[in-house]
Amino acid sequence: MQQVQPYGIDVSSGVEASPGKKDPEKIQALSQAAKLVSTATQ
Known part of the structure; x- marks a missing residue:
């Protein structure tokens, strides 16, 4: 997702x-994972 x-x-x-x-x-679990990815890309 980051890429x-x-x-x-x-x-x-x-x-x-x-x-x-x-x-x-x-x-x-999906929601939490998406939030982690979203936070990591900012």
């Missing part, structure tokens, strides 16, 4: 516990 600096990322199925059911823990 290409995308406007957004598609993680729809990447944060699912099962098809069609989002996993709150996966969403939170």
